[in-house]
Amino acid sequence: MTNSAQTGQAAAGVREFKMPDVGEGLTEAEILKWYVQPGDTVTDGQVVCEVETAKAAVELPIPFNGLVHELRFDEGTTVDVGTPIITVDTGGPATGTGGGDASAAQPAMETGPAAAAEVAGEAEAAQAGGEEAEPEGRQPVLVGYGVGASSTKRRPRKPAAGAADTAAPAPAAERVTAxxxxxxxxxxxxxxxxxxxxxxxxxxxxxxxxxxxxxxxxxxxxxxxxxxxxxxxxxxxxxxxAPARTSASATPAPSSVAAATEPVAEAAPEPAAPGARETRIPVKGVRKATAQAMVGSAFTAPHVTEFVTVDVTRTMKLIGQLKEDPDLAGVRVNPLLLVARAFLLAIRRNPDVNASWDEEHQEIVRKHYVNLGIAAATPRGLIVPNIKDAQDKTLPELASALGELVGTAREGKTSPAAMSGGTVTITNVGVFGVDTGTPILNPGESAILAFGRIREQPWVHKGKVKPRHVTTLALSFDHRLVDGELGSRVLADTAAVLERPKRLMTWS
Missing domain, CATH: 4.10.320.10 (E3-binding domain)
Structure with a gap:
C-alpha cells in the first residue's frame, strides 16, 4: 500500500530516498517501523524509519530537509537495496531520482547506526562498475559519510602504490598478515x-x-x-x-546452537487461528542469515567436538570475591566472564587455534588478535557480536565489554560492525539449564566453546566424595585447521584454569 499526502503526479521538488546498503553487500532490508507520516516535516539527519537487515536492526536518517510526500512501503515489507522508500517535497526543482542538486544535499548528522553505507542504489552500481555517476544522481548519505558539494562524479578506486608488494605471497611457508x-x-x-x-x-x-x-x-x-x-x-x-567456502554475507554473523549470554525475552508469537493445524512463519532477516550461515558452515568445515567435565568450585568462590572488588564496581561479574578469560588464556598458550582457512591459496591464516564472539539469542534470532581485541583487555575491561554487548543485544541495537571479524566464539547454553551441546562453527572461525550449566553434584575431591560445583565444556573446531592434539590442549587448558583460577596469574 502507498501512503501519500497528495494524489496524482508528484510535484516539482519531490525527491526520493532510496533504501541504502547499511552493511557490507546487503541486498535487502525489512521496514520495521516508520517514524514519520505523509505531511510531516523532516530535517537533514532525522531518523525516518527503522529497518532490519540480515545483520541487525538499524535506523535510517534522511539526508535532506522537506515535507514527507509519500511512504512507498508498509511496515513489514522487505525492500531491495536501491529502491525508493520515501519521497520528500524539498521545495526545489524536481529530479525524479532523489539525487537533486549536488550542492543541496548535505551529509547526514551522526545520529544513525554506526555501520552505515556510503551510498545507495545506482551510486553503488556506478562505483562498482567503474562508471561515473551522473551529476544529479547523488544518493542519500548516512552516518558520518558525506560527499562534498563539488563531488558530482564518482570515479573507480585504484590500487594504492606499493600495495602489490604488501599483498604478494611471502616466500616463507607461513604468511604473516599486516x-x-x-x-x-x-x-x-x-x-x-x-x-x-x-x-x-x-x-x-x-x-x-x-x-x-x-x-x-x-x-x-x-x-x-x-x-x-x-x-x-x-x-x-x-x-x-565452488570449494564451499561460505560465510554469512560479510558478516560474521549468527552462529551455533540457540544459546546466549543470558536469556533475552522473545517476542510473543502471533496466536494461531482457531482450528489451525499449522502455522507458517516467513524466514527473513537475522533468522534467514543464520540458516544460510549454519548450513554453509556445517557442510564446509569438518567439525570435531570434544568434551570435558570440570570442577569449578574455586571459580565460583572467586566470582563471589570479585563481586566485592571495588575495581569491578558497576560491572556484572558472572561465570561467563571467567570462562571467557580462561578461553583467552588457553588461546594465548596455543595460538595456532586462532586461525582461518584460505581455500583459494590453500593456506592457514593465523590471527594475531582475538575477536571474541558471544552468541546471543534475541527476539529477532541468534546473533554473534564480538569483542574486538579481547586478548588485550584487563578483567574489568572484559567485564564491561561483556555487559555492553549483552545490553546492546537486548535492545536490538547491535551494529553490523560489531558482528563482523570474529575469530572464535563462546556460546553459553548453561543459562537454559543445558549441560552441553555440539555447537556449529561461526563461518570463517576456527573454534567455538559451549559452556554448560553449573550444578552441584557428588565429586571426588582430595580422596573424598563431596558436593562440588561442576560444569561441562564442549569445544567444536575446524579439523582442517586444528588437529586433535591442538584442540585437546585448548580445551584442557581452559578447564584447568577454571578448576584452579589462580592460573590466571601464574600462566599469564
Missing amino acids: PAPAPAPASNGSGAAAPAVPGGPRPLAKPPVRKLAKDLGVDLSTVTPTGPDGIVTRDDVHAAA
Whole structure:
C-alpha cells in the first residue's frame, strides 16, 4: 500500500530516498517501523524509519530537509537495496531520482547506526562498475559519510602504490598478515587483486554480484577480484563458492546452537487461528542469515567436538570475591566472564587455534588478535557480536565489554560492525539449564566453546566424595585447521584454569 499526502503526479521538488546498503553487500532490508507520516516535516539527519537487515536492526536518517510526500512501503515489507522508500517535497526543482542538486544535499548528522553505507542504489552500481555517476544522481548519505558539494562524479578506486608488494605471497611457508588492512585492492602476484581485508575498504561489486554472493553464502571480503579496477565478478563469486567456502554475507554473523549470554525475552508469537493445524512463519532477516550461515558452515568445515567435565568450585568462590572488588564496581561479574578469560588464556598458550582457512591459496591464516564472539539469542534470532581485541583487555575491561554487548543485544541495537571479524566464539547454553551441546562453527572461525550449566553434584575431591560445583565444556573446531592434539590442549587448558583460577596469574 502507498501512503501519500497528495494524489496524482508528484510535484516539482519531490525527491526520493532510496533504501541504502547499511552493511557490507546487503541486498535487502525489512521496514520495521516508520517514524514519520505523509505531511510531516523532516530535517537533514532525522531518523525516518527503522529497518532490519540480515545483520541487525538499524535506523535510517534522511539526508535532506522537506515535507514527507509519500511512504512507498508498509511496515513489514522487505525492500531491495536501491529502491525508493520515501519521497520528500524539498521545495526545489524536481529530479525524479532523489539525487537533486549536488550542492543541496548535505551529509547526514551522526545520529544513525554506526555501520552505515556510503551510498545507495545506482551510486553503488556506478562505483562498482567503474562508471561515473551522473551529476544529479547523488544518493542519500548516512552516518558520518558525506560527499562534498563539488563531488558530482564518482570515479573507480585504484590500487594504492606499493600495495602489490604488501599483498604478494611471502616466500616463507607461513604468511604473516599486516596489522592494518590495505586501503585498496592489490595484486596477489598472479595478476588478480588480493581479497579485501575484513574491516577494510568495502569490496567493489555490482548489486547483482552482491546478491549472488549472499545467496551462495560467500563473504565478498574473502574473494579475490579479477575484474577491472579490482571489481568482484560473478565468476569470482562462483569460484569462491565452488570449494564451499561460505560465510554469512560479510558478516560474521549468527552462529551455533540457540544459546546466549543470558536469556533475552522473545517476542510473543502471533496466536494461531482457531482450528489451525499449522502455522507458517516467513524466514527473513537475522533468522534467514543464520540458516544460510549454519548450513554453509556445517557442510564446509569438518567439525570435531570434544568434551570435558570440570570442577569449578574455586571459580565460583572467586566470582563471589570479585563481586566485592571495588575495581569491578558497576560491572556484572558472572561465570561467563571467567570462562571467557580462561578461553583467552588457553588461546594465548596455543595460538595456532586462532586461525582461518584460505581455500583459494590453500593456506592457514593465523590471527594475531582475538575477536571474541558471544552468541546471543534475541527476539529477532541468534546473533554473534564480538569483542574486538579481547586478548588485550584487563578483567574489568572484559567485564564491561561483556555487559555492553549483552545490553546492546537486548535492545536490538547491535551494529553490523560489531558482528563482523570474529575469530572464535563462546556460546553459553548453561543459562537454559543445558549441560552441553555440539555447537556449529561461526563461518570463517576456527573454534567455538559451549559452556554448560553449573550444578552441584557428588565429586571426588582430595580422596573424598563431596558436593562440588561442576560444569561441562564442549569445544567444536575446524579439523582442517586444528588437529586433535591442538584442540585437546585448548580445551584442557581452559578447564584447568577454571578448576584452579589462580592460573590466571601464574600462566599469564
